[in-house]
Amino acid sequence: MSVLVYTEADNGKFKKNALEAASYAHKIAQELGTTVTAVSFNVADTTSLATYGVSKVLKINNDSLKTFNANAYAMALAEAAQKEGIKVIILSSSTDSKYLGALLAGKLQAGYVPNVVAAPDSVNPMVVKRMAFSNKGFAHTEIKTDIKIIGVSNNAYGVHENKATLSEEVFKPSIDDAAFSTKSVNVDKVVGEVTIADADIVVSAGRGLKGPENWGMIEELASVLGAATACSKPVSDMGWRSHGEHVGQTGKPVASNLYIAIGISGAIQHLAGVSASKVKVVINTDPEAPFFKAADYGIVGDAFDVVPKLIEKLKEFKAQNA
Amino acid sequence: MKILVCISNVPDTTSKINFSPDKTQFDTTGVQFVINPNDEFGLTRAMWFKEKQGAAVHVATVGGATVEPTMRKALAIGADEAIRINAEPTDGFFVAQQLAEVVKNGEYNLVIAGRESIDYNGGMVPGIMAALLNMNFVNTCIGLEIEGDKVTAIREIDGGKETLSTSLPLVIGGQKGLVEESDLRIPNMRGIMMARQKKLNVVEPINATHATSDKSFDKPAPKGAVKLVDPENIQELIDLLHNEAKVI
Numbered sequence: 001m002s003v004l005v006y007t008e009a010d011n012g013k014f015k016k017n018a019l020e021a022a023s024y025a026h027k028i029a030q031e032l033g034t035t036v037t038a039v040s041f042n043v044a045d046t047t048s049l050a051t052y053g054v055s056k057v058l059k060i061n062n063d064s065l066k067t068f069n070a071n072a073y074a075m076a077l078a079e080a081a082q083k084e085g086i087k088v089i090i091l092s093s094s095t096d097s098k099y100l101g102a103l104l105a106g107k108l109q110a111g112y113v114p115n116v117v118a119a120p121d122s123v124n125p126m127v128v129k130r131m132a133f134s135n136k137g138f139a140h141t142e143i144k145t146d147i148k149i150i151g152v153s154n155n156a157y158g159v160h161e162n163k164a165t166l167s168e169e170v171f172k173p174s175i176d177d178a179a180f181s182t183k184s185v186n187v188d189k190v191v192g193e194v195t196i197a198d199a200d201i202v203v204s205a206g207r208g209l210k211g212p213e214n215w216g217m218i219e220e221l222a223s224v225l226g227a228a229t230a231c232s233k234p235v236s237d238m239g240w241r242s243h244g245e246h247v248g249q250t251g252k253p254v255a256s257n258l259y260i261a262i263g264i265s266g267a268i269q270h271l272a273g274v275s276a277s278k279v280k281v282v283i284n285t286d287p288e289a290p291f292f293k294a295a296d297y298g299i300v301g302d303a304f305d306v307v308p309k310l311i312e313k314l315k316e317f318k319a320q321n322a
Numbered sequence: 323m324k325i326l327v328c329i330s331n332v333p334d335t336t337s338k339i340n341f342s343p344d345k346t347q348f349d350t351t352g353v354q355f356v357i358n359p360n361d362e363f364g365l366t367r368a369m370w371f372k373e374k375q376g377a378a379v380h381v382a383t384v385g386g387a388t389v390e391p392t393m394r395k396a397l398a399i400g401a402d403e404a405i406r407i408n409a410e411p412t413d414g415f416f417v418a419q420q421l422a423e424v425v426k427n428g429e430y431n432l433v434i435a436g437r438e439s440i441d442y443n444g445g446m447v448p449g450i451m452a453a454l455l456n457m458n459f460v461n462t463c464i465g466l467e468i469e470g471d472k473v474t475a476i477r478e479i480d481g482g483k484e485t486l487s488t489s490l491p492l493v494i495g496g497q498k499g500l501v502e503e504s505d506l507r508i509p510n511m512r513g514i515m516m517a518r519q520k521k522l523n524v525v526e527p528i529n530a531t532h533a534t535s536d537k538s539f540d541k542p543a544p545k546g547a548v549k550l551v552d553p554e555n556i557q558e559l560i561d562l563l564h565n566e567a568k569v570i
């Protein structure tokens with residue numbers, strides 16, 4: 001009856017969201033008086049899970065699962081849940097986790113609540129706080145089914161250390177060929193760059209930048225900060241930047257520690273998608289830009305003047321604090 | 323090809339969100355409802371399949387009579403028929419079961435839903451439906467090509483995109499990219515007139531599980547005033563971010 005956690009990995013290493021999901025699973029397990037069991041896919045060294053409260057890991061080592069496959073992963077998790085008599089399953093709210101979470105909910109006839117932003121209000125009945133209305137509100141939602149699936153929002157509950165003694169078990173789920181009726185033929189991923197989903201800091205720019213040729217300083221600022229780059233919707237619609245960078249209500253959600261918005265007015269649809277970020281900085285020539293009302297820090301000024309100065313000062317700061 | 327586009331009826335993106343005084347309900351006063359943006363991209367892609375490959379396109383919504391203007395809009399954009407399942411869509415699992423029933427009875431082989439609805443943001447209806455129907459599923463779908471039963475789909479992943487090969491019958495969770503913003507269609511007078519002649523079937527819901535229920539709602543705490551930093555004193559911003567906000 002332990003709590004099951006799906007631990008996402010990239011290139012054989014756990015992602016931060018896996019440790020956050022494990023921390024959340026530990027919190028629930030404590031309240032239910034039970035332990036946490038993790039499922040890992042092709043991770044050789046799983047010892048770090050012990051630091052985040054995981055007592056047992058079911059290790060799947062299977063070459064056909066090297067590339068994420070939502071259906072096959074959901075089948076493996078469903079089998080693990082059945083084998084262990086699991087009633088609560090914790091996932092992250094990444095693109096992949098949301099893809100498999102819904103399939104898993106259908107397979108297990110389980111109630112599923114993604115985008116959960118805090119420890120449960122109560123575990124019996126299970127009531128969790130989740131983002132709704134694109135961050136313009138929150139819902140306190142009860143999960144009423146026997147098996148419950150919770151998707152933890154990025155960067156909301158946080159990573160918490162809880163030492164546990166970890167035991168490992170090799171797990172060989174019986175995944176048949178039918179699981180791969182949808183399969184990956186090509187992954188086109190910018191490697192080496194920080195992604196918006198995983199970034200602690202996101203540097204975002206809008207129409208105020210005038211044209212794609214001016215993004216050099218945005219990329220430089222991001223690189224000094226180790227940040228991901230993002231943009232407003234019109235910027236991607238006009239083809240100045242790729243669609244993958246579009247953030248907001250109809251684009252990618254952002255839940256970083258720091259969000260820097262440069263030349264972005266702060267339209268309601270933009271704010272909806274980025275407001276889960278903890279600290280927001282705005283750089284805009286117009287003191288009346290709506291974004292100032294939603295920001296923590298602001299500079300009323302011209303990006304073409306402010307950003308180069310900011311880069312220079314940050315370089316000095318980084319050199320001193322290296 | 324027989325396509326079902328699942329449409330959720332959501333507050334317009336500019337809406338201010340308020341809740342009833344006892345916080346148990348979303349307050350719809352003064353709110354304008356529209357086709358969920360993710361579904362609008364899907365519907366437009368379906369129109370392309372209709373025009374280029376002769377597909378039949380139906381739309382379905384789980385909702386009360388108040389959703390009918392949104393369904394008429396989908397018909398005016400070009401869907402052939404609409405189906406309304408007469409029930410309040412209070413839970414994603416319940417909605418998925420209702421839509422799965424429609425898919426089964428109507429023998430649809432392509433189900434286009436959205437990545438998520440922008441109101442309750444469950445992001446679960448298409449995936450649950452696919453699992454219940456044992457159909458293939460591609461989420462965050464930004465590209466879809468179909469030849470016979472063979473499907474090539476592109477999905478957005480964190481940091482890039484992935485090309486998938488799959489086959490009909492298929493459910494997708496779509497979003498912008500399926501078509502471009504500039505391809506979206508505003509219904510014209512002729513479309514609106516024709517929509518009046520089209521069928522809008524109302525069916526009663528089947529018995530289904532409610533897996534979740536929203537007990538109460540609240541709004542984010544109001545934000546304190548922004549701290550302004552002089553553009554001539556950028557160092558102050560760095561100090562604030564380092565010492566006060568502790569984010570760098």
Ligand SMILES: Cc1cc2nc3c(=O)[nH]c(=O)nc-3n(C[C@H](O)[C@H](O)[C@H](O)COP(=O)(O)OP(=O)(O)OC[C@H]3O[C@@H](n4cnc5c(N)ncnc54)[C@H](O)[C@@H]3O)c2cc1C
Nearest residue numbers: 206207208232233248249250263264265267269285286303
């Ligand atoms: C259904 C729907 C969904 C939408 N979804 C999204 C979404 O997901 N994400 C999104 O971003 N938008 C979305 N939008 C669009 C949104 O309404 C705004 O149009 C958009 O966010 C504006 O982008 P922007 O701030 O870059 O441009 P503008 O609104 O044009 O703002 C540019 C800003 O730059 C400032 N500026 C100009 N020059 C400078 C300079 N030299 N230095 C500094 N600042 C300068 C200006 O003062 C202005 O505030 C959506 C709209 C609709 C209708």
Ligand SMILES: Nc1ncnc2c1ncn2[C@@H]1O[C@H](COP(=O)(O)O)[C@@H](O)[C@H]1O
Nearest residue numbers: 328384411435436438439444445446447
């Ligand atoms: N009440 C509904 N009626 C029809 N389709 C719906 C309904 N709710 C959700 N959907 C579909 O499921 C997608 C994802 O919605 P959700 O799981 O609610 O975020 C939407 O984009 C729609 O395509």
